[in-house]
Amino acid sequence: MATTIDSAVSPTTARAENSADEIAVPITLRINGREHSLRIDPRATLLDCIRETVELTGTKKGCDHGQCGACTIHIDGRRVLSCLSLALAHDGKEITTVEGLGTPDAMHPMQAAFLACDAYQCGYCTSGQIMSAVALLDEPCGPADADVKERMSGNICRCGAYANIVEAIQQVRQRA
């Protein structure tokens, strides 16, 4: 893999206060099984790229500093924070957002469990909670509620729906 993503962008021009179009660089991202060829600002996080450029708005921006978990997505099957991921660093990766998990007619079991357990109030943190919970199914995690709480501590819910979130996750784990 040779040097820069776009060698036409020199450090000098990149640092100047050019318009977004002038510093944009090309990238192809694979999101929910579909290739997207885009031109993006080198500073764009995966979060902003997914929401603003690809227009998949299920992934939410909470703190934008890795402190709340609302932006959780999967990269190659592992949960990560899209707000602290540079979009340019993720070409060739398999990116999954909440839109890639299920549809209203064919929900992922975790989405169905969140619905059945009333595991949200305002819903803003919910896609991040669900993305974290689905990844948790494939991670080392003890059987107790306390184990789930520990492993889900990176997803903050200001409504305080935690008890029902744990219940939803445990229901899916017990059925698995």
Add this chain to the structure above:
Amino acid sequence: MHTFEFIRPADAAAAIGTAAQARTAQQGADVRFLGGGTTLLDLMKLNVETPSRVLDINRFPFDKIDDTSDGGLTIGATVRNSDLANHARVLRDYAVLSQAILSGASGQIRNMATTAGNLVQRTRCVYFRDTAMPCNKREPGSGCPAITGANRTLAILGTSDKCIATNPSDMCVAMAALEAVIHVQGPKGTRTVPFGDFHLLPGDTPERETVLEPGDLITQVTLPPPIARSKQVYLKLRDRASYEFALASAAAVMTVDGGKVSYIRIAMGGVGSKPWRMPEAEAALAGKPANAASFQQAAEAALRDAKPQSENQFKIELAKRCLVHTLQTAVNA
């Protein structure tokens, strides 16, 4: 965030060549290596980090954990914290490292954060993170408002009148107790740095946090052969049960023979300006009965030089109790 050029160098040599052009590898670095991005991107959004070039090292072959010929372990620079914590040999032979990593951050961040990135993790001092405030670490000579300000979470060991910031890493505390060795490839070749020599005290130059020079790339960390029959414990005390930095933490690697301490390594987190190895406490314990009285003496020795600030006097007693409880837990393990 300032704009930057995103570069994916062909190999380590190319990355080192580019990074060697920077004036410094410390605060204010013009070139930064991108690992998991959990510290770098966060600080770039705050304009605390303003590199003009970001070098993506994630596709270098530094993502493996292997046995060394002497029975130790070598951990690649880009091994993710979660993979390190859950590795079979780490769980079996270096349990304190697994415990420390799993006590830190969140599942998502541990999936992203790298071994080398964790070594150079930056302080959470609020003044360092806020460019509207003075900070000698971020802007040398501008002053340290923490000394007369919000310092409840800051350091009580290794501080200076220029900086009282705490090193936030859990992984580093375990690595200090395990006597890890850091492998660096730089413009002049490769070298190894004993863990205790890697981080610098703030002194008059808090902007310098490690021995890394421009172009220096951490390639791996090695752990010496495991200590046979050792009990290993990491205990972390904090304001909430999870997803929080330590107010005080302790890592202990201990063996007991005939009721006496025959091997002991101790390091603490949340209290020092760098991951804090405690030779005084180790000396106080060596050969002593493995009981509460010895552990209390060790804790007194460990905190003898502690210098509290206006809001963190409580950390001295907290750190002592943390260490005593860690040692007691190790004996009972």
